[in-house]
Amino acid sequence: MNGWLQHSPILPVAVPLMFGALMLLLNDSHRRARLVLGFLSIAAQVYLAITLFCLSAGYIPNDWPDGVGVYLLGDWPAPFGIVAVVDRLSTIMLILTAILGAATWVYASARWDRAGAHFHPLFQFLLMGLNGAFLTGDLFNLFVFFEVLLAASYGLMLHGSGRHRVAAGLHYIAVNLVASFLLLIAMALIYGVTGTLNMADLAVRAGVLAGAERRLFETGAAILGIAFLIKAAAWPLNFWLPAAYANACAPVAGIFAIMTKVGIYSLLRIGSLLLPTGAPAAFGGEWMFPAGMATLAFGAIGLLAAPQIERQAGYCVIMSSGTLFAALGMPGVTLTGPALFYLISSVLALSALYMLLELIERTQSFGADVLAVSLEAFDLEDPEPADRSDDVVGVAIPAAMAFLGMSYGFCALLIIGLPPTSAFVGKFALLSAALQTSATDTPSLAAWSLVIGMLVSGLIGIIALGRSGIRLFWSSEETVTPRLRISEAAPVGLLILATIALAFWAGPVMHQMEQTASYLDRPASYINAVLSQSPDRSVTGGGL
Secondary structure, X not given: OOHHHHHHHHHHHHHHHHHHHHHHOOOOOOHHXXXXXXXXXXXHHHHHHHHHHHHHHOOXXXXXXXXXXXXXXXXXXXXXXXXXXXXXXXXXHHHHHHHHHHHHHHHHHOOHHHOOOOHHHHHHHHHHHHHHHHHEOEHHHHHHXXXXXXXXXXXXXXXXXXXXXXHXXXXXXXXXXXXXXXXXXXXXXXXXXXXXXXXXXXHHHHOOOOHHHHHHHHHHHHHHHHHHHHHOOOOOOOOOHHHHHHHOOHHHHHHHOOHHHHHHHHHHHHHHHHHHHXXXXXXXXXXXXXXXXXXXXXXXXXXXXXXXXXXXXXXXXXXXXXXXXXXXXXXXXXXXXXXXXXXXHHHHHHHHHHHHHHHHHOOOOOOOOHHHHHHHHHOOOOOOHHHOOOOOOOOOOOOHHHHHHHHHHHHHHHHHOOOOOHHHHHHHHHHHHHOOOOOOOOOOHHHHHHHHHHHHHHHHHHHHHHHHHHHHHOOOOOOOOOOOOHHHHHHHHHHHHHHXXXXXXXXXXXXXXXXXXXXXXXXXXXXXXXXXXXXOOOOOOOOO
């Protein structure tokens, strides 16, 4: 494979890095230039994600073995050099990140990007960290990209200022620093025992460990799993999430909807490689299933008890993580395909909900407008008066209240998992697969526990979100009809339309998810592709 495609595996990292660096050279008065650079970067990332998926799925002819593309940075072979690995799972996450990035960036460009300093470069570095975490082939660089995305998220979490936002942001930073410290300890233990952090090489070496070395490796794997559980918001390590997400500005909370799924991706990726060795019990159902059920129960109770809709959205994020943990903790890979389908649907719905809630807040006649306060505090008025409106939120779009009400209702249906939404397809597939996991005709206790947990949490979701919808749209006597900008309403509509398309083409999409699950059940494909990749000495300078 020649041309730029041979460098395509690293471009989702390089593109936001380069555009983010260019944005840092421009001060806040060059907002139009930053918007142009941001648009070019987002468009390039969407194109690259789709192209890489087509390469891994075989829709574009290539020489990748089993659809696994390996890029050797510096042209050093694994496990000695840094590798970027593209496969079905990573490209699915890249596409999801690109769609969320595009929607939340457009929403933020309407006005939220002016509520603080350096929004656009921080946003690009966040996307760089997310893409890098999905593409990296070794644990150390997974830690590096975690830190890149977390460092960017710290700035975005505090974007807009305000006492409550700063307090929640500091809490968020402290928890993630502890998780990062645990990651370092785990990697030090694993490297000390195996002498490698390359995931493919680690899968080979872990299987031959015995005695004290095996116990030390399992200790490192357990600490690594705990760090990922913190980042994935598993109970009892998720107390930081509802307040942090509720106080973040709307587009930041929207992109944060995928942050917890990075931890789940990491557990799925490393677990699929290491579980066949029999070594790391930390990544198996012994931990993940009970942790998932406890997380699902905690999220459902919090959703029912939370008085504010923004905090309810945070507990919905926790519930989605709990559902995924429990499903992925079931034996075999029967539930992996439906779990990936549900992951996509839930992330799209939750991102749309967070942005929608900020628009709905404008219909309330009480309280101060957080955005207006932020703009006034930072004195970041739009330098182009022609682009501004004297209204609080801009120009009008037709039937604003109908759009908000219908969008909220559809997001609620998605989160609950009622028909005819894509979440219903995902949950129904999960329940059906769970009941078929038992080797006998009678479903196992774990399968029935997952079914009951999902049904009860769905019922609680109906009660809580229905109650909030009545309060937001029907109980207020002085509801204000908001004036929405197209650039604010369109991203919400785009994400909702994406879930509708997901339901409409549920058959082909589910087929892709099941193929991905089947691929994950054959880790030899990944291991052989990484360890057999030879340096290309014909490429001047080696890597990128």
